Amino acid sequence: MNNKTILTAMAAAFLGWTGVAATPVMAQSTYDAQFLTYPTYSGDDLELVVDNSGTHFKLWSPKATQARVNLYDNGHTGSAWTTLNMTYDEATGTWSAMFPEKLYGKFYTFQIYQNGKWLNETPGVWAKAVGVNGKRAAIIDFDITDPAGWEKDKGPKVDNFSDVIIYEMHHRDMSMHPSSGIANKGKFLALTEPGTKSPEGLATGIDHLKELGITHVHILPSYDYNSVDEANLQQNTYNWGYDPQNYNAPEGSYSTNPSDPATRVREMKEMIKALHDAGIGVIMDVVYNHTAENDGSNFELTAPGYYHRHWDDGRYSDASGCGNETASDLKQMSDYIINSTKYWADEYHIDGFRFDLMAIHDTETMDKVAAELKKINPSIFVYGEGWTAGDSPLPVERRALKENVSRMTDIAVFSDDIRDAVKGHYTDASDRGFASGKPGLEETVKIGIVAATKHPQVDYSKGNNSKFAYADSPEMIVNYISCHDDLCLTDKLRKSLPDTPDSIRKEVAKLAQTIIFTSQGTPFMFAGEEIFRDKQGVHNSYKSPDSINAIDWSNKALNIDLFNYYKGLTALRKAHPAFRMTSADMIAKHLVFDKIDSAKQPNLISYSLKNNANGDSWKEIKVIFNGTDHAQTLNVAKGNWKIVAIDGKISPEGDLGATRGGRMTIAPYSALILAMD
Numbered sequence: 001m002n003n004k005t006i007l008t009a010m011a012a013a014f015l016g017w018t019g020v021a022a023t024p025v026m027a028q029s030t031y032d033a034q035f036l037t038y039p040t041y042s043g044d045d046l047e048l049v050v051d052n053s054g055t056h057f058k059l060w061s062p063k064a065t066q067a068r069v070n071l072y073d074n075g076h077t078g079s080a081w082t083t084l085n086m087t088y089d090e091a092t093g094t095w096s097a098m099f100p101e102k103l104y105g106k107f108y109t110f111q112i113y114q115n116g117k118w119l120n121e122t123p124g125v126w127a128k129a130v131g132v133n134g135k136r137a138a139i140i141d142f143d144i145t146d147p148a149g150w151e152k153d154k155g156p157k158v159d160n161f162s163d164v165i166i167y168e169m170h171h172r173d174m175s176m177h178p179s180s181g182i183a184n185k186g187k188f189l190a191l192t193e194p195g196t197k198s199p200e201g202l203a204t205g206i207d208h209l210k211e212l213g214i215t216h217v218h219i220l221p222s223y224d225y226n227s228v229d230e231a232n233l234q235q236n237t238y239n240w241g242y243d244p245q246n247y248n249a250p251e252g253s254y255s256t257n258p259s260d261p262a263t264r265v266r267e268m269k270e271m272i273k274a275l276h277d278a279g280i281g282v283i284m285d286v287v288y289n290h291t292a293e294n295d296g297s298n299f300e301l302t303a304p305g306y307y308h309r310h311w312d313d314g315r316y317s318d319a320s321g322c323g324n325e326t327a328s329d330l331k332q333m334s335d336y337i338i339n340s341t342k343y344w345a346d347e348y349h350i351d352g353f354r355f356d357l358m359a360i361h362d363t364e365t366m367d368k369v370a371a372e373l374k375k376i377n378p379s380i381f382v383y384g385e386g387w388t389a390g391d392s393p394l395p396v397e398r399r400a401l402k403e404n405v406s407r408m409t410d411i412a413v414f415s416d417d418i419r420d421a422v423k424g425h426y427t428d429a430s431d432r433g434f435a436s437g438k439p440g441l442e443e444t445v446k447i448g449i450v451a452a453t454k455h456p457q458v459d460y461s462k463g464n465n466s467k468f469a470y471a472d473s474p475e476m477i478v479n480y481i482s483c484h485d486d487l488c489l490t491d492k493l494r495k496s497l498p499d500t501p502d503s504i505r506k507e508v509a510k511l512a513q514t515i516i517f518t519s520q521g522t523p524f525m526f527a528g529e530e531i532f533r534d535k536q537g538v539h540n541s542y543k544s545p546d547s548i549n550a551i552d553w554s555n556k557a558l559n560i561d562l563f564n565y566y567k568g569l570t571a572l573r574k575a576h577p578a579f580r581m582t583s584a585d586m587i588a589k590h591l592v593f594d595k596i597d598s599a600k601q602p603n604l605i606s607y608s609l610k611n612n613a614n615g616d617s618w619k620e621i622k623v624i625f626n627g628t629d630h631a632q633t634l635n636v637a638k639g640n641w642k643i644v645a646i647d648g649k650i651s652p653e654g655d656l657g658a659t660r661g662g663r664m665t666i667a668p669y670s671a672l673i674l675a676m677d
């Protein structure tokens with residue numbers, strides 16, 4: 001989802017206060033006030049339960065005057081073999097019907113009668129398995145979808161969220177290119193294949209992820225989305241998937257057989273198990289903030305009006321920029337988000353959730369999401385985009401904005417501060433950043449280095465995107481320079497350094513990513529950047545073909561030096577807790593910036609991690625960044641330093657040589673990292 005920081009800046013202006021206000025239950029518009037009177041129901045038996053007494057249907061639809069279930073043999077063709085009339089329960093707002101047999105293998109839709117007409121059929125909002133293209137819900141036995149050993153499957157234990165290293169990937173990006181050597185191209189199963197290699201004999205797929213050393217993959221939307229025709233997969237349509245249709249079933253086009261509802265469930269679990277067996281966690285990108293369709297969405301067809309927000313005149317509000325936004329401030333929608341994430345954590349063993357346009361949701365809902373998920377698995381990491389893509393009736397102080405992150409618990413936000421400061425602003429392709437030679441961004445980079453926490457040496461008034469220390473803890477911050485949105489790093493460097501050869505741009509890329517991986521908070525990288533992947537300059541490739549989006553794995557051999565550098569970054573970070581401090585106090589105490597006059601020496605930042613920070617084996621670590629195209633010199637305190645990174649090379653063990661400190665030279669576009677026992 002494209003990010004918009006304008007509204008967070010606007011929000012910051014409103015947020016002159018830091019206290020926590022009690023939030024009254026209120027509607028966000030006079031139109032939405034009508035929904036406050038609806039009875040709500042959040043039991044886990046909504047829509048479908050199969051037990052020994054039969055198949056039970058229960059639909060939440062408080063204003064319907066009739067409701068029915070249509071039963072089918074097929075997931076997308078043929079007519080209903082029977083229709084069950086449902087009976088209403090006023091207390092819960094639900095309609096129920098049952099069939100006295102286990103209807104495994106059958107399909108169903110709901111239909112409600114409201115405002116004088118029967119609405120279109122819908123699989124409901126809780127379909128956990130669906131037919132082709134998600135128009136009918138499927139009744140399957142989930143026990144048969146578990147891979148061997150599933151009962152013992154679990155993701156990596158996470159003690160602190162700053163220990164996580166996130167790799168954001170799209171299933172097709174990873175495997176579609178012929179050079180991937182992967183058989184199940186574009187499928188969940190792609191990451192279950194060990195031993196896959198590029199034409200040059202280098203590891204691809206899951207072996208590549210293990211080699212790189214990331215801790216978690218963050219998969220782009222993998223619930224059932226709208227835009228790819230699952231009945232016509234030979235068209236090879238590509239989409240990011242930010243157009244949700246069925247939130248609780250996997251996307252069919254990533255399965256080997258979308259017409260068999262159990263296949264996509266089983267294959268997604270097989271992917272998760274393979275990653276877990278490799279010690280890698282799986283984070284899902286979730287898009288509860290809007291639906292692909294307005295009136296035709298499953299939300300509207302089950303409880304018209306309720307789940308979306310509106311302005312006073314009844315128009316859909318549109319903070320997503322996609323035609324509508326959902327109403328997490330209303331109880332049934334809030335519970336829906338909470339229960340849906342719980343379902344993915346329980347049934348699929350998902351290790352984290354990345355909330356698209358999280359600020360469309362209210363802070364209370366996000367708090368509940370994190371608290372409930374923690375009960376299932378304390379290692380689950382929840383983070384999101386702390387902004388919206390348009391105005392919303394939800395008041396700024398209630399939005400799960402970046403600026404409000406400290407008022408939430410166990411929620412993290414992306415740092416657009418470090419992103420835009422290191423590589424240049426996302427709205428202007430030619431804009432350079434700290435790492436590519438633009439002066440004046442030092443203080444904003446420092447905001448990123450301290451994970452937006454309060455630090456005596458960081459002047460937030462000079463910050464570009466944020467003017468105050470919005471994070472109470474580094475565990476609230478995800479640092480990144482690029483993701484699926486906007487120009488990827490390679491393309492950004494090609495556009496912003498047009499007269500510079502790729503050989504130099506790769507050095508800039510190393511520096512930029514070194515800043516991310518050594519900063520406090522959680523580092524996040526975009527798939528393929530470790531091998532200098534590009535998207536041919538396409539900044540919004542959400543429906544571009546595979547020829548733009550798929551990673552060409554031959555790049556790995558061509559850029560093996562860059563790849564090895566990334567490997568060094570993950571290894572360094574994992575070996576040294578000083579880069580993964582767990583509190584703002586610890587950072588303020590152990591991270592000390594060296595005084596540099598930016599007017600005389602622009603694009604130079606130097607700091608130390610002192611006194612065995614966070615229990616590190618190294619007594620002191622010196623980190624220096626030079627973002628100019630020329631060498632700069634700096635005095636480093638005398639001592640027995642070992643060299644960890646220099647001249648575009650990195651050694652997590654610090655065996656690139658030794659120095660006694662003193663006047664040291666930092667090569668153009670590079671990081672110098674020293675360590676002392």
Ligand code: CA
Nearest residue numbers: 224225226252
């Ligand atoms: Ca779909």
